[in-house]
Amino acid sequence: MTASCYYVTTPIYYVNDKAHIGHVYTTTVADVLARFHRLRGVRTFFLTGTDEHAAKVVDSARERGRSPQDWADENAGAFQETFDRLGMTHDDFIRTSQERHKSRVTRYVQALMAGGDVYPGEYEGWYDAGQEEYVPESKAKEFDYKSPINGKPLVRKREKNYFFRLSAYGDQLLSWMESNPRAVLPEARRNEVLGRIREGLNDVPISRSGQEDWGIAVPGDSGQTIYVWIDALMNYLTTIDTDERREFWPCDVHLIGKDILWFHAVIWPAILMALNRRPGYEWVTTPRSVYAHSFWISEGMKMSKSLGNFIDLPKLEEYIADFGLDAVRFYLATQGPLGATDSDFAHQRFAEIYNTALANTLGNSLNRVCNMSGRYADGLLPPVDTAVADVAIGQVIGKLKSNAGERTKSGISAYEQVELHIAADAALALVRDVDSAIEQVQPFKLAKDAARLDDVKVFLAACAEALRIGSLLLWPILPGKIEAAWRRLGCGDYAKHLENRGLGQLEAWTRWGAQVGPRQLEAGDPLFPRHQEK
Numbered sequence: 462m463t464a465s466c467y468y469v470t471t472p473i474y475y476v477n478d479k480a481h482i483g484h485v486y487t488t489t490v491a492d493v494l495a496r497f498h499r500l501r502g503v504r505t506f507f508l509t510g511t512d513e514h515a516a517k518v519v520d521s522a523r524e525r526g527r528s529p530q531d532w533a534d535e536n537a538g539a540f541q542e543t544f545d546r547l548g549m550t551h552d553d554f555i556r557t558s559q560e561r562h563k564s565r566v567t568r569y570v571q572a573l574m575a576g577g578d579v580y581p582g583e584y585e586g587w588y589d590a591g592q593e594e595y596v597p598e599s600k601a602k603e604f605d606y607k608s609p610i611n612g613k614p615l616v617r618k619r620e621k622n623y624f625f626r627l628s629a630y631g632d633q634l635l636s637w638m639e640s641n642p643r644a645v646l647p648e649a650r651r652n653e654v655l656g657r658i659r660e661g662l663n664d665v666p667i668s669r670s671g672q673e674d675w676g677i678a679v680p681g682d683s684g685q686t687i688y689v690w691i692d693a694l695m696n697y698l699t700t701i702d703t704d705e706r707r708e709f710w711p712c713d714v715h716l717i718g719k720d721i722l723w724f725h726a727v728i729w730p731a732i733l734m735a736l737n738r739r740p741g742y743e744w745v746t747t748p749r750s751v752y753a754h755s756f757w758i759s760e761g762m763k764m765s766k767s768l769g770n771f772i773d774l775p776k777l778e779e780y781i782a783d784f785g786l787d788a789v790r791f792y793l794a795t796q797g798p799l800g801a802t803d804s805d806f807a808h809q810r811f812a813e814i815y816n817t818a819l820a821n822t823l824g825n826s827l828n829r830v831c832n833m834s835g836r837y838a839d840g841l842l843p844p845v846d847t848a849v850a851d852v853a854i855g856q857v858i859g860k861l862k863s864n865a866g867e868r869t870k871s872g873i874s875a876y877e878q879v880e881l882h883i884a885a886d887a888a889l890a891l892v893r894d895v896d897s898a899i900e901q902v903q904p905f906k907l908a909k910d911a912a913r914l915d916d917v918k919v920f921l922a923a924c925a926e927a928l929r930i931g932s933l934l935l936w937p938i939l940p941g942k943i944e945a946a947w948r949r950l951g952c953g954d955y956a957k958h959l960e961n962r963g964l965g966q967l968e969a970w971t972r973w974g975a976q977v978g979p980r981q982l983e984a985g986d987p988l989f990p991r992h993q994e995k
């Protein structure tokens with residue numbers, strides 16, 4: 462059974478940064494998942510956006526003699542433009558400085574105050590200004606009172622604050638995680654969170670003073686601003702808190718990086734649990750899962766601007782120029798740090814993966830089948846269920862057909878589990894099945910004998926059918942190239958269904974024989990020209 466709707470989010474990105482691989486990566490994974498669900502016929506909502514109320518936005522705006530809003534407008538615009546150019550299919554782009562967000566955050570905090578889950582108090586601790594968060598004493602000590610993230614000295618800070626009563630939610634968080642094995646993924650991150658919750662939870666400050674002109678005021682206390690992290694987390698709810706969109710809640714997956722796990726796997730669900738107790742918010746339940754990926758490193762080393770190995774947007778654009786946008790999506794989606802270990806973004810590896818999986822496997826197989834069809838059948842192949850005279854060829858076709866069923870099943874389930882490399886592998890395995898079928902049958906030899914030409918045509922129709930099915934499974938990752946492949950395989954109609962975030966029918970379309978009648982194939986240039994090192 463497929464669910465009736467699907468909601469996927471990315472973190473909202475700090476607006477004073479320029480887009481880099483971290484931002485493009487998570488957004489690409491979300492885009493692949495959104496496309497997969499739309500392809501499957503599930504109404505989907507894919508959200509990304511910018512996190513704008515950080516103190517560093519005020520600082521960097523001031524350095525430039527600009528207003529925070531003006532500076533945020535410029536940078537949020539750059540993020541939007543980048544994601545559009547990269548073909549991301551988000552359904553909305555939330556900016557936390559928008560009125561629609563601010564007014565709802567105010568309402569949520571009011572509701573939390575009314576329920577006693579937000580109360581006034583005082584806080585003193587070690588503050589990481591770059592990350593906009595307090596670091597617990599034990600962690601501060603471990604890192605010699607420097608930021609565990611950027612190494613800059615932590616600042617001792619004492620403020621009057623409003624607090625969120627996190628300490629009251631330990632048991633409920635534990636039972637949420639224990640009854641939902643997929644609540645926090647992958648496994649290593651889940652264990653990390655469980656361990657920390659079991660150590661006990663402290664209440665957390667959720668407001669700050671001294672930033673009255675930028676941010677969202679604490680309701681009833683204009684001297685305090687809602688802490689940027691709390692404001693930011695609420696974006697996932699504010700954006701869909703309208704009559705038309707509320708059905709998308711609970712979120713199916715919050716995709717994040719491992720550095721922001723605590724906020725998403727503990728503080729955010731606890732806030733939702735607290736809100737859920739308030740009248741009118743019964744629909745606000747906990748997310749289905751929080752998926753925290755690991756990090757990209759670059760050419761074997763941690764990325765840093767000073768080492769010059771930072772994969773920033775211009776660097777990604779170079780790869781796009783050399784290999785194409787879909788090849789970059791493919792590398793990110795299948796070689797990325799979705800599990801618990803970091804991944805290397807390395808040129809040589811990129812070129813190897815491109816040549817092996819895309820040029821030599823997918824592109825090559827499509828070309829062979831289209832070219833042979835042109836040569837032996839003027840591109841016109843008989844219906845896939847036409848009988849063959851040769852028993853051995855019949856068996857090869859039967860094997861292709863049963864493999865297609867198996868590969869489709871494992872591909873779909875891998876997408877459901879956010880295992881994008883396995884999903885791609887399943888599809889590529891089907892492409893390799895076509896190659897071995899060709900090696901076995903040797904249609905180029907049989908075609909010399911006019912009496913066997915009919916069998917050759919039926920065999921090629923089966924190859925085209927397997928490629929059609931494999932290509933459907935690859936579309937979420939390689940949308941542009943696959944749409945070109947569909948035109949050549951005589952099934953360009955899929956693209957029309959999927960255009961403008963339209964819905965498909967993956968299960969029906971991947972059935973063997975779903976493309977009925979004869980089909981016209983087209984020869985053409987290689988989909989992925991082989992990459993030669995310059």
Ligand code: MSP
Pocket residue numbers: 471472473474475478482483484486487512693694695717718719720721755756757758764
């Ligand atoms: N604004 C907060 C998120 C608020 S969500 C309610 C934030 N923004 S960020 O712009 O700094 O980070 C964006 C994302 O990039 C984070 O998920 C982070 O994990 C990710 N990455 C930063 N560097 C990365 C790599 N080297 N590799 C992969 N992802 C990385 O945090």
